[in-house]
Amino acid sequence: MEEPAPEPVVKAPAEKPAEKPKDVEIHQTLDGDKKEEKPVANKITVGHVHMSGCTGCLVSLADNYEGLFKILDDYADLVYCLTLADVRHIPEMDVALVEGSVCLQDETSVREIKETRERAKVVVALGGCAAYGNITRFCRGGQWNQPQHESYVPIGDLIDVDVVIPSCPPGAESIRNVCVMAYLLLQGTDEQKELAAAYLKPLMDLAKRGTEACGCDLMYDVINQGLCMGCGTCAASCPVRAITMEYGRPAIDRDMCIKCGACYAQCPRSFFNFDVINQFEGIMEAIDGAMGKGGE
Ligand code: SF4
Numbered sequence: 001m002e003e004p005a006p007e008p009v010v011k012a013p014a015e016k017p018a019e020k021p022k023d024v025e026i027h028q029t030l031d032g033d034k035k036e037e038k039p040v041a042n043k044i045t046v047g048h049v050h051m052s053g054c055t056g057c058l059v060s061l062a063d064n065y066e067g068l069f070k071i072l073d074d075y076a077d078l079v080y081c082l083t084l085a086d087v088r089h090i091p092e093m094d095v096a097l098v099e100g101s102v103c104l105q106d107e108t109s110v111r112e113i114k115e116t117r118e119r120a121k122v123v124v125a126l127g128g129c130a131a132y133g134n135i136t137r138f139c140r141g142g143q144w145n146q147p148q149h150e151s152y153v154p155i156g157d158l159i160d161v162d163v164v165i166p167s168c169p170p171g172a173e174s175i176r177n178v179c180v181m182a183y184l185l186l187q188g189t190d191e192q193k194e195l196a197a198a199y200l201k202p203l204m205d206l207a208k209r210g211t212e213a214c215g216c217d218l219m220y221d222v223i224n225q226g227l228c229m230g231c232g233t234c235a236a237s238c239p240v241r242a243i244t245m246e247y248g249r250p251a252i253d254r255d256m257c258i259k260c261g262a263c264y265a266q267c268p269r270s271f272f273n274f275d276v277i278n279q280f281e282g283i284m285e286a287i288d289g290a291m292g293k294g295g296e
């Protein structure tokens with residue numbers, strides 16, 4: 001009987017050495033360290049300005065995980081952020097994300113918010129404290145070691161604000177979307193600029209609406225106007241569960257409300273916006289495309 005022919009030996013293809021992306025330059029520093037520099041054109045510059053806040057809004061931005069790296073890689077340079085970078089003075093920037101309210105008895109804070117307005121093209125009140133005072137509305141001073149620090153105001157009481165992102169803290173996605181939309185507005189094609197303007201318009205309208213927020217807004221501006229449809233979005237959005245649905249309408253426990261502005265902003269009957277609704281799919285595609293979710 002004939003011997004079976006030996007199995008042909010299949011050779012694994014030689015592994016290709018990993019190539020350095022062409023856009024990465026390597027610089028040798030004097031002390032021998034190698035440094036990589038990635039040139040990325042047309043990024044916008046973004047800063048995080050920390051007033052009297054708790055850093056929860058910045059944590060919410062970081063909660064975008066890889067999404068934040070994508071934004072920092074492709075769309076925005078973080079040029080100022082005392083929590084994350086060693087830049088001491090407020091620089092010129094395209095977008096300032098301002099967290100926290102301003103203590104009127106703290107001269108440095110008052111000066112810094114005015115400098116922010118002078119140096120930023122777009123000022124965003126990031127979170128309930130910057131937008132509406134939020135929990136700092138309840139400050140009355142009298143605590144050591146600065147008992148005179150007693151008056152805290154939303155940034156819009158001292159400077160013009162362009163965009164408001166309400167809530168305590170704002171959702172990670174909404175901060176991400178504003179960053180991407182700011183990029184498309186400043187650097188995008190005409191079509192992208194149009195989508196970005198539509199997305200940002202309600203948040204700009206909120207900035208114009210004023211600097212006070214409370215669960216009572218639902219009562220005055222939605223329920224009493226005959227607009228409430230009992231959807232429960234306000235109750236779902238309240239971070240302290242101050243809203244319960246009773247007989248198909250929201251009931252607000254005012255002693256629990258921290259005045260973050262989320263409920264009114266989330267209510268679909270508060271500033272129902274045809275610009276956004278009509279372009280919803282295009283807006284979501286633009287964001288997904290920018291973040292690399294099937295759009296690339
Ligand atoms: S009721 Fe809740 S969501 Fe509305 S402003 Fe008060 S704390 Fe914010």
Ligand code: SF4
Nearest residue numbers: 228229231232234267
């Ligand atoms: S979100 Fe608006 S419409 Fe929906 S239940 Fe609350 S107040 Fe009513």
